[in-house]
Amino acid sequence: MKSRTLLAIGMLVASPSLFANTFNPSPGACSGVNKEISRVSKELKETKSSIQGEWLKKQLKALESKKRSCSSKGLTTN
Numbered sequence: 476m477k478s479r480t481l482l483a484i485g486m487l488v489a490s491p492s493l494f495a496n497t498f499n500p501s502p503g504a505c506s507g508v509n510k511e512i513s514r515v516s517k518e519l520k521e522t523k524s525s526i527q528g529e530w531l532k533k534q535l536k537a538l539e540s541k542k543r544s545c546s547s548k549g550l551t552t553n
Contacts, residue, residue, distance in 0.1 A: 498544055505545035508552035512538045 498504070515538060519531040545552050 498541055500541075500545045500548040500550050502550055505541075505548075505550040505552050508538060508542050508545060510553075512542065 512535065515531055515535045519528060519535060522528050522531060542552050
């Protein structure tokens with residue numbers, strides 16, 4: 476569980492664009508969004524920590540917003 480928490484914190488630091496309001500869709504930025512949504516959804520289902528669960532929900536919401544931005548520009552998120 477400690478390693479998951481550290482991973483979650485690391486992802487937050489490594490992925491500031493997930494929470495920024497200035498996301499600019501590009502082929503590179505949109506690539507793999509669906510895979511990341513699946514990973515976060517799976518981790519959310521498996522977590523027992525309420526703190527980590529809340530963080531994962533926020534991350535999932537940001538990823539879904541990112542996916543919508545990409546789709547509105549006609550970019551693939553696979």
